[in-house]
Amino acid sequence: MAEQIVFSIVAVVTLVSAFIVVTDRNLFHAAVALMLSFLGVAGFYVMLNAGFLAAAQLLVYIGAISILIIFAIMMTRRIMTTNESPVNSQWVGALIASVLLFVLVAGAVWTVWGPTGTVFTSPNVLAPPGPAQGVPDEVVANSVVELGRLFVSADGYVLPFELVSVLLLAALVGAIVVARTEREQ
Amino acid sequence: MTFLEALRDLNFAPFIRQALGGGLWVEILIDVLGVVVVSTFCLLIVIFLIWLERKVLARMQDRIGPNRVGPFGLLQTIADVIKLLVKEPFTPAGADRLVYNIAPLLIVIAALLMWAVIPFSPSLIGTDLNIGVFYILAVSSASVVCILFAGWGSNNKYALLGAFRSVSQLVSYEVPMVVALLIPILLARSMSTNDIIIAQAVPYLLVVPVSAVIFFISALAETGRTPFDLLEAESEIVAGFHIEYSGMKFGMFFLAEFLGTLLMSALMVVIYLGGWNLPLLSLALSWIGVNFDLAALPGGSWLGLLVFFVKLFLVYFVFIWIRGTLPRVRVDQILAFNWKFLVPVSLAALLLVAVLDKLIPAGAGPVARGGIHLISNLLLGFAALELLRRRGREERLAQTGEPAEPELVELAVDHHH
Numbered sequence: 001m002a003e004q005i006v007f008s009i010v011a012v013v014t015l016v017s018a019f020i021v022v023t024d025r026n027l028f029h030a031a032v033a034l035m036l037s038f039l040g041v042a043g044f045y046v047m048l049n050a051g052f053l054a055a056a057q058l059l060v061y062i063g064a065i066s067i068l069i070i071f072a073i074m075m076t077r078r079i080m081t082t083n084e085s086p087v088n089s090q091w092v093g094a095l096i097a098s099v100l101l102f103v104l105v106a107g108a109v110w111t112v113w114g115p116t117g118t119v120f121t122s123p124n125v126l127a128p129p130g131p132a133q134g135v136p137d138e139v140v141a142n143s144v145v146e147l148g149r150l151f152v153s154a155d156g157y158v159l160p161f162e163l164v165s166v167l168l169l170a171a172l173v174g175a176i177v178v179a180r181t182e183r184e185q
Numbered sequence: 186m187t188f189l190e191a192l193r194d195l196n197f198a199p200f201i202r203q204a205l206g207g208g209l210w211v212e213i214l215i216d217v218l219g220v221v222v223v224s225t226f227c228l229l230i231v232i233f234l235i236w237l238e239r240k241v242l243a244r245m246q247d248r249i250g251p252n253r254v255g256p257f258g259l260l261q262t263i264a265d266v267i268k269l270l271v272k273e274p275f276t277p278a279g280a281d282r283l284v285y286n287i288a289p290l291l292i293v294i295a296a297l298l299m300w301a302v303i304p305f306s307p308s309l310i311g312t313d314l315n316i317g318v319f320y321i322l323a324v325s326s327a328s329v330v331c332i333l334f335a336g337w338g339s340n341n342k343y344a345l346l347g348a349f350r351s352v353s354q355l356v357s358y359e360v361p362m363v364v365a366l367l368i369p370i371l372l373a374r375s376m377s378t379n380d381i382i383i384a385q386a387v388p389y390l391l392v393v394p395v396s397a398v399i400f401f402i403s404a405l406a407e408t409g410r411t412p413f414d415l416l417e418a419e420s421e422i423v424a425g426f427h428i429e430y431s432g433m434k435f436g437m438f439f440l441a442e443f444l445g446t447l448l449m450s451a452l453m454v455v456i457y458l459g460g461w462n463l464p465l466l467s468l469a470l471s472w473i474g475v476n477f478d479l480a481a482l483p484g485g486s487w488l489g490l491l492v493f494f495v496k497l498f499l500v501y502f503v504f505i506w507i508r509g510t511l512p513r514v515r516v517d518q519i520l521a522f523n524w525k526f527l528v529p530v531s532l533a534a535l536l537l538v539a540v541l542d543k544l545i546p547a548g549a550g551p552v553a554r555g556g557i558h559l560i561s562n563l564l565l566g567f568a569a570l571e572l573l574r575r576r577g578r579e580e581r582l583a584q585t586g587e588p589a590e591p592e593l594v595e596l597a598v599d600h601h602h
Contacts, residue, residue: 002209028337032284035330051316055323063326063359067352070333074345141315144376 014040195486241481242479245509268504275582285338295328296444306489309478317378339429347425361527362403368396382460392458394536397457450500461489464587539587
């Protein structure tokens with residue numbers, strides 16, 4: 001019961017602020033609402049016992065990406081006087097793309113968690129059907145250690161993890177090369 | 186469990202559960218009480234901290250400091266708070282009302298949130314998260330946003346410039362801080378603050394001093410204190426991002442700044458000085474065959490509380506000491522020092538400790554292990570300082586065009602005295 005109440009509050013905050021992001025005329029307010037939406041997503045992670053992911057969401061999305069977005073808006077437009085329409089001529093394409101994305105996500109959720117989904121019918125399920133059982137405390141306490149092991153073990157996710165690391169390093173080097181002032185020979 | 190037992194162990198949750206019977210509402214009551222106690226304590230101690238800082242700074246500058254209101258001027262801050270509270274809550278024309286007014290609230294909330302994982306004594310901790318240190322870093326990085334809110338909401342170009350400058354400094358110094366904190370996490374094999382305290386058979390300050398020093402320097406920068414207090418450079422950007430704030434709204438930024446400094450001191454105590462524990466005493470007693478476990482003593486919780494606060498105020502004193510003695514540096518120097526010196530050194534230290542920790546045989550005792558890390562850390566530290574010295578010499582050479590001789594200059598100054 002208590003969990004449903006908290007979930008509803010977090011869900012409303014996330015969705016309403018996401019709606020404000022795309023409708024508000026003031027770009028700075030849209031960026032603020034985007035942060036609130038990110039915070040709501042972090043709340044979902046906390047409810048799913050994924051504390052590490054929640055803290056990472058806070059650190060990366062609010063602490064870094066949102067600040068980057070604000071810096072970008074402030075440096076490219078006359079932000080103090082901006083009052084632009086949030087709708088432009090690309091809305092038809094955007095609508096089609098979002099509907100397709102929604103169908104994709106809903107389909108994925110339905111096949112796994114729907115009434116006939118694989119979560120309830122496959123033999124090696126984690127949680128049996130019926131009311132939620134809750135995760136045992138020791139599983140939650142060890143989740144960070146397990147996560148770390150999975151990232152670097154050969155039968156875990158070491159290849160994607162290293163690929164992402166190389167990608168980020170390449171982006172870092174690229175950013176330095178772009179930002180560097182040319183030295184005169 | 187009687188009330189006296191709960192008081193002795195500083196552990197009231199079981200007592201409340203027993204007295205009121207369990208259940209969801211009792212759990213919520215316990216959580217709310219915990220939040221109220223920790224935040225009230227944090228807010229009240231700032232009143233004392235402000236007095237302490239003014240008094241110590243005054244002594245260092247050969248002044249007396251506040252001495253009129255109350256004994257030793259102790260009530261001066263309370264008078265100041267009342268003055269701030271009765272001022273008119275003012276919002277400048279053209280300001281973004283919502284953003285302008287919410288920024289001081291958010292920054293205090295963020296500063297209070299971080300205290301949830303600080304263990305004051307073996308039993309006194311808000312919540313022992315398994316990601317404790319990471320949680321603090323995440324909240325502190327998210328709180329940077331409040332500064333942008335304040336700077337932009339004020340509709341003042343000096344506030345905005347100040348906010349940009351603050352944010353660039355805070356975001357940059359997060360990098361060496363995170364990397365430096367990874368080293369104790371790696372040694373303790375846990376991110377929980379309580380686990381890190383228990384894992385310190387020898388305080389980490391004596392095991393990985395390079396990491397401790399880098400953490401301390403970045404903590405100075407993260408809290409915007411001297412020599413990194415460019416956030417309020419009066420000569421260039423006036424008061425920085427909070428120029429348009431007055432009354433208690435300004436007081437909130439002031440409060441968050443002091444809370445942040447105290448939190449960094451607490452983090453230093455927890456991660457590098459053994460927190461509420463007395464690791465060196467336990468180690469010394471174990472050599473003469475006495476088993477000393479502070480947490481298991483009757484009333485050990487109170488002793489732990491005392492130990493924690495003594496260490497906390499020692500570290501806090503160092504913060505004030507530095508503020509009273511070091512001059513401010515330039516903004517380009519701040520960023521260059523961070524990216525070209527602190528970040529590479531912290532990365533090298535992390536690599537060194539990680540490799541060494543794997544190489545030391547598993548049977549080595551805490552002292553042998555700590556000794557090996559200490560020697561390698563000191564070597565790394567000296568190498569880094571030597572590099573810095575060479576660079577400084579080159580820069581002096583480039584500026585003056587002649588080889589500077591710092592030894593001679595120092596001698597001349599000494600002679601003058």
